[in-house]
Each structure stands twice: as C-alpha cells, then as structure tokens.
Amino acid sequence: MDFDVCIVGAGPAGLSAAIRFKQRCEEEGKDLSVCVVEKGAEVGAHILSGNVLETRALDELLPNWKEEGAPVTVEAKEDRFFMLTKKRAWRMPTPRQMHNKGNYVISLSQLTRWLGEKAEALGVEIYPGFAASEVLHSSRGEVTGIATNDFGRAKDGSRRDTFTHGIRLHAKATLFAEGCRGSLSEGLMKRFDLRKDADPQTYALGFKEVWEVSPEKHKPGRVWHTIGYPLDSSTYGGSFLYHMEDNKVALGFVVALDYRDPYLNPYQEFQRWKAHPKIAQLLEGGSVLQYGARTLNEGGLQSIPKLTFPGGALIGCSAGFLNVPKIKGTHTAMKSGMLAAEAAFTALSASAEASTSGSAAVNLDAYETALRDSWVWEELEREKNIRPGFKLGLWGGLANAALETYLLRGKAWSLHHRHPDHEALRPAAEFSPKEYPSPDGKVTFPLSLSLYRSGTNHDHNQPSHLKLRNPRIPAVVNLPIYAGPESRYCPAGVYEYVADENGRQQLQINAQNCLHCKACDIKDPTQNIQWTVPEGGGGPAYTVT
Template sequence: MSDLNQPREAMEFDVLVVGAGPAGLTAAIKLKQLNPELAVCVVEKGSEVGAHTLSGAVLEPRALKELFPDVDPGLIPLATPVAEDKFIFLLDDAKSIAMPTPPQMHNEGNYIVSLGNVVRWLGQQAEELGVEIYPGFAAAELLVEGGRVVGVATGDVGIGKDGEPTDNYQRGMELRATYTVFAEGCRGSLSKQLMGQFKLRENCDPQTYGIGIKELWEVKPEKFRKGLTVHSIGWPLKSDTYGGSFLYHFGENMVAVGFVVGLDYSNPYLSPFQEFQRYKTHPAIAPTFEGAKRISYGARAINEGGFQSLPKLTFPGGVLIGCAAGTLNVPKIKGTHTAMKSAMVAAEAIAEAFAGDKPDEVTAYATKLQESWVWSELHQVRNIRPAFAKFGLYGGLINAALETYLFKGKAPWTFKNHADHDHLKKASECQPIDYPKPDGKLTFDRLSSVFLSNTNHEENQPAHLKLLDPAKAISVNWDLYRSPETRYCPAGVYEIVGADEGKPQLQINAQNCVHCKTCDIKDPTQNINWVVPEGAGGPNYPGGM
C-alpha cells in the first residue's frame, strides 16, 4: 500500500500560474513576451484548457488588442461581431417593454464569443511562446515557507472514499516558483485561503456574488439573428432580488442563453435554476427556441462586488489577478477584458521584479493596476450594483441613471457591499415558491441538465464538498431554512432524504458538481467548504460554451 506521507516530487519554475482561464493564460503570455528566458508554468484543474471555462460572453477586445496588436479578434473560432443590442423589461409572465440600452451595455466593436474557445486559442499562443501548460492538475495546497508562498502542491490521485490509498494512488507534485500567480477565477479555493492567511480582505468590503446559469442551443435558421444581443431585467424575479438575463446569437444558428441571480437574495425557497427555466417561457423569449435543440448546460458563480470589494492584491511570493481578485465590471456584464488587463499589469510588475532585486512582494503590481484603465473603469461604476441591494430594482435603476448621466461615475459617496450568506430569512418568514414542472422541450430538470455539462468525477474519492460541522446540516440549514442548498445548487448535489419519516438527513451527490462554488458562498453559516477534487474532474464544456 502506498504511503500518504511519502515525499512529493518537485519541479521548479520562475513563475507558476494557477488556472488556465483568460487571466492566467494572459499573464503567462505577457511574461514570455517580456522575458522569453523565464520558465513559466500554468496548471489547470480541468481535463483540458477551456473545460471549466464558462461565461456569457461578449468580449470587449481592448485588452486582447493590447496583448496581440496584430491579431484580428474575429479570427477566434465562433467570434461574432455584435450587430444589434436590445434591452427589455419583463413586467410579468406575459408583458414586456423595450428600454433604452444603458451606455455600459452598448456593444459596438465587441464580439460574441465562446470563452472556452477564447482560452483554447490563448493556450495555443502560450505554448508557442514556450509556456508549459498542465491540464488535469488540480492545485490543492498552498506551499508557504517562512511566511512566503513558494508554490503549490497538486492533489493526490487514487485516494478512496475511506481516505486510504487505492491501487491507483499517486502522490501529488510540488510546483515551486519564485512567484505564484493565482488566476483561479471566482471564489478560487486557494485564493480564499490566501485571503484568510494573509489578511487580504481587511481593508475592503465583503465580496458579493451572483450565480450565472447558461444553456447553449442550436436554433432554427429563421429564428437566428446573427450578432444580436438581448438583455432583460424583471420577471420572473421579484423587485427585491437582483438579476437578469442574456441571450446572444453567434456562430451559425447558435444561441447562448443565460440567467444571473444575485446571491444576496433572502427567500430560502428561491431556486436560481428554476427561475431560469421560468424565464425562458416568457412570450418575449420563448419563440427563439421553437424547434430548437439544447446542446449544453453549465453554471458558475461570478463576482459582483467590483471596486470596493477588491482585496489586497499582493502578498509575499505571489499575486491575485482577474476574477480571483474580483475585477468584473457588473454594469457591463463583462469581466474578460479587465481580467486580462490585470494579468498583463501583473506580468509587467513581475518581469520588472526579475530584472531587479526580486523582492519578496511585488507591490508594484497594485500600483500599476491603480494607474491602469481597469481601476478607473471599476471606480466609475462602483455604486451601481450595491444600489440595487440598497434600494431594490426600481431604486437601483434610478440610481444607475443618476450615476451614469448626472454624476458620470464621480458621485461623492461610495455604497457598501455585504456578505451574501447572512441575507437569508428564516423559512418560517417566507412563502414557498411553486415552480412548474419541466416540459422537456423548453424547460428541464437539473439532472438532465447536468448530463449536458459532461460532468464526471472519479466516484471512489473523498467528497470535495466538506461540511465543517455535519450537525449543522440539520440543526441549522434544515430546521431554520429548510435546506436552501437543495435549491441554490444548480446541479442537484444536495438532497434531503428521510424527511417524510421525520429523520431528515443531507445526502451529498458530489459527482454532480459543476464547480460553480455557489454552496461555498451562500451557505448561511459558511459550513460548506469547496475544495478541489481529483484533477480533471468536473464539467467538460464543449467549444461554443
């Protein structure tokens, strides 16, 4: 039997990047552009580059053009120039009104893309420059020595559910570097540890989040309007719940449709997945999908805190970039361009560090980011999202108009953000929501949806969803909130069994997990801790998602 405590093999690099998303790959590319001699490695927990990448997505190509001035973004597979923007208010389940498109959502010059295809393309560019990319390697542990991050360790493979090594056991590997760049995306497991260990959130607001749920459809040619983007607010969400939708026509007869719900909602009976299914039935939306075929499904948490929720970005031995730091611009519904720019700025600071005395902490990154267009862009829209939490839908819309047209982002105040997990009301204070049964044509259940995400985990492994206090699953979540995790999870991971017999128990179907991180965010006592499963586990989103 293999020994769990045997020494790990180690590899040494100049720079290690954790996460092969837009930010991580951009950082690697920029480092090699600036200094081709640097040894740069990228590790990715997905089975391949792009396997775990999910977004709307409309790409503002500003950062991409800075990274590759001679590249036409339209050459990226499926990239479709935006031809028309629409913005609608869904008043109820039958009525809607067209509204002026907010300036932040004007998409002239932007591209509808599959973000998975964008990162696959970036991965090719990185490898051509000599970057080493290792997909299927899940960064599971921080390596900290003398108060300094010196790299990460990948997870062991072949540990059974009983915690003992199986015949397939392989010890993880240490990946060591002078500097480690954390680009795990929203709510990264190691990024969360870093924020606690190095107190990176001491001088900022709590991060606030949304959950984005997405489907990819092939529609009839007569329903397809190439380059059209449609965004909506309103129904089916009540006015006290932040959220909205996107519907993008791209490629050939492809439509990406998605729904975002702010995770500061209060009713524990609300199901973001079910709200998404209801949304598709609206007469302003449903005709697009007549005779269409659903191809894929996925879900992912997104940062919504913006400027005032940005943590300290540097610590001894490393930096946070992109959505690991929280650079998404919520009013634009875009984060790829800001993530990529933050990565470029970090790469510049790290390259300068190598050219100098290699300080323990690359503080120049934070200074450079504050001098970049990312900082001014996020500062300008800092009050728009928190105003919806403060004033509700209608007050939030009024504030957005004032901020945009009157104050132009220079209001003499900054609204505060809040933690999402403490916003749930008790189940006894709320009304259950009666969601209609799926029809299997336009609306679907969660398990058939998860099937389309190609999610797969090695079954004989410890659950990567850890309850810090298992008793709270019943004494708190069930008794007080009627187990909201069974509704906010978009993949059917959490299930209450035995309730009819008066003996409720929480069953965790970890094999269904699509790695959205919602449970880690929304659990009312922060009792669920999401850690990485074995490398290559999770969804495998196809090109187009």
C-alpha cells in the same frame, strides 16, 4: 519542480499573464520559466461565460489576433434591453454600458483554448488535469508555490492501486487566477488579511445554455438583455441572449446571491424565464447543446482586496474585476494578468538570483500600483455605485443607475456592500414555499437532464471535495430554520435531504454532480460548507460555452 513563475488557473487572466511574461522574456532575451496548472481536464473545460468580448486587452496582448485565427469573428450588431412582466416585454433605452458596437459575441471556452495554444507556442508549460490544493510557504511565511492534489485516493482516504502523490511546484512568483471564489485565493485573503480595507465580496449565480435554433430565427450579432420577470423587485438579477455563429444562441440567467427567500430556486427561475413568450418563441423548435452554471463577482471596486502578498498576487476573478453594469469581465481579467506578468518579469530581472532554483520569493507590489493606474481601475471606479444601488430594489436601483451613468460617474461618493451574501438569507417561517411549473421538455427541462448536458464527471471513489465543517449543522440548523436551502440554490443537485434508518432527514452530498460553481461555499447560511478541489480532471466539460 522549480519555476520562476507558477500560475494557478488556465483561464483568460492566467493565460494572458503567461503569454505576457514570455513576451517580455523574448523582448529582453531572458530565459525564465513559467508554468500554468489547470484543474479542468483540458484548457477551457471549466470556462463558462455569457460573453460579448470587448477586445481592448486582447488588442494589447496579441495585436494580430485576427490574422492569427482567434475564434473572435461575430461582431455585435444589435443591442436591445427589455423589461419583462409575466406576459409582456417592454423595450427600454439600452444603458450606455451595454452598447456593444465594436465588440464580439464569442465562446469564451474556445477563446481560452486558443490562448492556451498561443502560450504553449511561446514556451509556457501548461498542466491540465492538475488541481492546486495547497499553497506552499517558506519559513518566513512567503508564498513559494503550490502543491497539487493526490490522485488515486479512495473515498475513505486510503490509497488505491492507482495512487500517485501530488506535485510540489516551487516558484519565485505565484499568480492565482482560479476564477470567482477560488479556494486557495480565499485562504490567502484570510492568511494575509487582504480584505482588511475592502467591502465583503457579493456574488451572483449565472446559468447558461447554448442552443441551436432555427436558421430563420438566428441573427448573428444580436445582443439582448432583460430585467424584471421572473424575479421580484427586491431580488437583483437579469438575463442575456447572444446570437453566435452557425445558428447557435447563448442564453443565460443571473440571480444575485444576496437574496433573502430560502425557498427561491435559481435554477427554476431560469426555467421560468425561458418560458416567457419573448424568449420561448426563439427557442421553440431548437435544441440545447450545453448547460452550465458558475458564480461571478459582483462587488466591483469596493470589494477588490489587496492584490499582493509576499511571493504572489491575485489576478482576474480571483480578485474580482467584473464590470457588473457592463456585464463584462474578460477584458479586465486579461489586463490584470498582463500587469501582474510585467511586475513579475521586472522583479525577477532585477534579482541577482533570477535564474537560480529555490531563490527567495519576489515582491509584486508594483502590480497593484500599475493596476490602480490603469484603465481597469478607471473603468471600475466609474461604475462602482451602480450594483450596490440595487439594494434599494429594482426601481430605486434603476434610478440610481441613471444618476450615476449620466451625471455622477462614481465621483461623488461610494456606496458599500455591508454584509456577505449568506447573511441575507432569512428564516423560512417569514416566507411561503414556491410552486414551480413542471418542465415541458421543449424549452424547460428537469435539472437531471441539464446536468447531463454539462458533461460533468468525477470519479465516484475519491474523497468528497465538499466538506462539512460540522456534520450536525444541516439537520439542526439549515433544515428546520431555512428549509434546507442548499437543495435549491445548488445548480447541479449536489445537496439533498434523505431519511436515515430512523426516519430523520439528513443531508446527502452527491459530489460527483458538482459543476464547480461555488454557490454552496458562498450561500450556506452558517458557512458550514467548504469547497475544496477534487482530483484534477473532474468537473464539467464545456466546449461551446
């Protein structure tokens, strides 16, 4: 199938790009085609975010979004920021970046579904349930589109009765909006050396639950953030708690993946946080509606790679536009998609072969120039030194954050991320095993129950999308040296060590549990785990997240 533009990923960035491209077509009377492929079973199924939306990009993209029924209705009304100790919550001044007047507490999954409807109304072709598994290249090395995964292969790779070949989608411009740690995007960064002048990306793993709480405890628009307990002062992280509509509260906990202790279990730290008296008093008597987990980019400006290559570009979290101190990335992701769409439209319009199938890939360098001249770059530059400042620990990081926020504003120097997250993990012999409390079934829960609440599902009889580059490494390196950290950092119980017929511990991969968070691809100490896409339609089924 041939298109003028192909977009990989129906998230906020990809859909904003598609909408803006078709808007430009309407404005200029051009008949150009655009398709979006999405590995989730439906648009929004894989969208997870603790989200207070800054509407700046939405205002630019769809100025009448209120009148058109966008699911953006709960205004943020109360900002509070707490330092937690084991039993107490100390209220602190709310950092300037976390002031949310004019913003909205939303479900990003619902907003993404709405954006999908807007895109389709403009003539965008959206293909949910199709996982992009391969980048297509011309003989000159240009990106010329993508191919989707085959359907109906058995676990051993053989063809089942339901086998169907994947589809090759050819395009003159291909935009990659896969989200954080996208598998194709990572391959493109290596092929075109896009990280040559950028710091290594650094990541965090975020957990989220949506609760229905007692009406008397619900305060629509209330926004809380916490730092401190249960993490130690050398581990970066924190939490959010957002009151949505209809007695729903979105809450989450974030752990930076540059932690050192292989015994740390991020899911269990999330449970400990919920059991804190300040949090538990809100949740007691309520019920969990949904659970999910996802990694997020934390590198900021210094870790943004080169964005373009022959025939395509990286947009949204594939590139990493999250503003970490602000704890917001939807508005910057959307704007990046819009700017890439503008560049693609201009390049295609200027080409004499713009409407001819199979024409040469276009150059999108104007996108990178436009983004560097936009408010996205200005915003990220202002905050660039705050997250790397926490390499100094909690108190050093807070001091640096205050200095950067109120005085330097990113103008004096640049702090850097020197090493990828997997290099931070230290041998288990340097630490002691951690004992975590048993779940109480009221506020804290076993991982198996949380996983059920994610709605995740994969056909068991398909090839595993989680590959070991060397199957021997877990038993001879990860387990004896690092105490099998993949059995703890995975938020879905995908990895576990079990005894084989000879009593030796071997790594078992339960790929059907996968939440597509990408933590394994990031944190594995030997970089032996490779995350690839499963059959389209598998994975979590988020709705209110």
